[in-house]
Amino acid sequence: MKYVCQICEYEYDGDVPFEELPEDYECPVCGAGKDQFEAQE
Numbered sequence: 001m002k003y004v005c006q007i008c009e010y011e012y013d014g015d016v017p018f019e020e021l022p023e024d025y026e027c028p029v030c031g032a033g034k035d036q037f038e039a040q041e
């Protein structure tokens with residue numbers, strides 16, 4: 001499972017599972033919040 005920013009299509013690829021990121025995590029490219037990320041297969 002990977003998570004992709006729906007605004008800029010940045011693909012999260014960190015060591016920490018996306019679900020465990022803090023609620024104030026922001027997309028490093030466009031600054032969108034976690035709610036703008038969508039899980040993809």
Ligand SMILES: [Zn+2]
Pocket residue numbers: 005006007008009010027028029030031032
């Ligand atoms: Zn983004």
